[in-house]
Amino acid sequence: MDKHESVINTDRFERRRFNQILEMSERLQEIVHKGQEGFPTFRPLMSDIWASLYKMKPSLLEEDAYDKNYQVNHDIMSRIMNEEGYFSARSSTRLDDLSSALGTVQYSEKVYEWVEKQRQANEELQKAIEEALKAQKSLAQAEQKQQESQNEIDDAKENGDKEGQKKAKSKQDKAKNVQQKAQESLQQAMQQIQSELSNQLHKTGNQLSEALKSATNEANQTKDDLMNLLSGGGSGAGNREGELQKLPLRDQIKLAELLSKNESLKKIAEWAGRFKAIAQKKQKNKHVETIDRSGVTLGVDVERLLPSELAAFKNPVTKMDFLRRFAENQTMMYAPEGKENLGRGPIILCLDQSGSMKELDEQSKGFALALMMIAKKQRRDFAIIPFSSTTKHQKLFYEKGKIKPSDLMELAKLFLGGGTSFLTPLKAAVSIIEERRRYSKSDIVFVTDGDPQDSHGLENYCGISGEFIKKKKERGFNIITVLIGNQVSERYVTPFSDKVVRASDFNNESVANAVFTI
Structure with missing residues (x-):
C-alpha cells in the first residue's frame, strides 16, 4: 500500500506486517473483500485501524500529508482514536500481533456495518459510492492499458517499427485521457462521500461509538477464551500470555477465528477457564500440605x-x-513430609458420551482440559477415551498434556450419543497401559451419568477374580469414578474403583477435591 493511502503515521515495516497478518487471517480477508465492494477506501482504512492498535505512539497525519481521497478515512480514524474504548483496548494491543489482529477484525466489522447502514438510508451517499467504485474500476483499467501500450512501444522500438510505435503511442494517450477523467470522477465522488459521511458522523456518531465499544469487549473476550483453552498451569495474565505465545501466530489467529464462530467452543473455553482456576488452586493446596x-x-x-x-x-x-x-x-x-504423588504417572480420562450427557458436553470438555492442564504442568502424558454403546472406542492421546488447535477442534466436535457401556472404555484403558510403557501406573478418571447396558459382562470382567482386577494389581494403576446425577447406581462401579464420588455436575466441590488433586 502506498504511503499516501494511509492517514496514520505508518512506515514500510508496519504496512508490510499488516499485509502478512492479512494473509494469515481468513476473517480479515473476508472483511476486506466485502468492504471494498461497498466502500472505496475500506482496505486502507483497515490497515490504519490495525496500525492505530499496534503502534506504540500512533498519530493522525496532517491534512497535507495524505491524498484527499482518503479524507473520509481520516475522519473515521479520528473518531475511533478518540473513543474511550479505544484507549482501553490499546493497553493490550500495543506491539501485540494477535490482539491487534482481533481488534482490527472487530473494529472493521463495526465500521463496515455503520457505513452500510448510512448507505442504505441515504440515496445521495449510495449514488456517490457507486460512482466512486465505477471510477476506481475505470482507473485500474486505464492504468493497465497504459502499461500494455508502453510494452507495445518498447517492442516496436526494438524492432524498428515506427508505425507500430505511433499506434501504440495513440493507445497510450487515449488511456491517459480515460485515466484523467476517471481520476476526476473519483475525486468528485469521494468529496460527496466525505460530505455525506461527515454529516452522518455528527448525526449518528453515537451509534458508531457504541458499536466500537462492543468491538473492544468482543476482541478481549475472544483472546481470553483463547487463553482459557491453551493455558497450561501458569497463574496470572503474564503466564497465560506466555502459553499463548508458544503457539505460532498463524495458529493463534486460526483458533481465535474458530472461537468467534463456534458457540460450543466458546462455552468449552469458559468452563475450561473456570475449572483450570479451581484445579490450580487444589494442586497448590496439595503441594503446600506436603x-x-x-x-x-x-x-x-x-x-x-x-x-x-x-x-x-x-x-x-x-x-x-x-x-x-x-x-x-x-x-x-x-x-x-513423605513422598508426593505429583507426577506419578499418566492420566487417562474415560468420559461418558452417551445421549444423556449431551447437556453437559461443553462442561465435560472444559473439565477434560483442566485435567489436561494438570498433566501438562506435571509433564504427565494424557489420554481421553470417550465412550458410549453405539460405536467402537476411540483413544485420544496428548503427549505431556499438550494439545494442538486441530486437536481442540476435534475434541470440541466429538460427541458419540447412544447408550452406556462400561466394558469398552475399561478394556481400552487397560490396553493403553499394557501397550504403551509410558502409561504404566496411570491414574484413571472414569466419568459416567448412567448405569451400563453391559452389566453382565462387566461383573465377569471386574469381579473379585476378574481380568480387570488382576491387571489393576499387576500394573499398579488407580481409578477414581465420578458419578454424575442421581440416576446412576454405585454398585456397578464400586468393584473396579479405588474411590467413588457423586455429584450433580462437574462444577462440584467433591469432584474438585477428588480429581484435581491427583
Missing part, C-alpha cells in the same frame, strides 16, 4: 526455599552467592 516446615534439606524447589534464601536472592550483595549455590543444588529449603 511440606513439613520442621525439617530442612538442600535443593532447588523455589516454592520450598527458606525465607533467608529468598532474602539472599533479593539482596544485591548476596545475590551472586545465592545464584551460585542454587546452580549447584546447595540452597536450603523445607523438606517434604
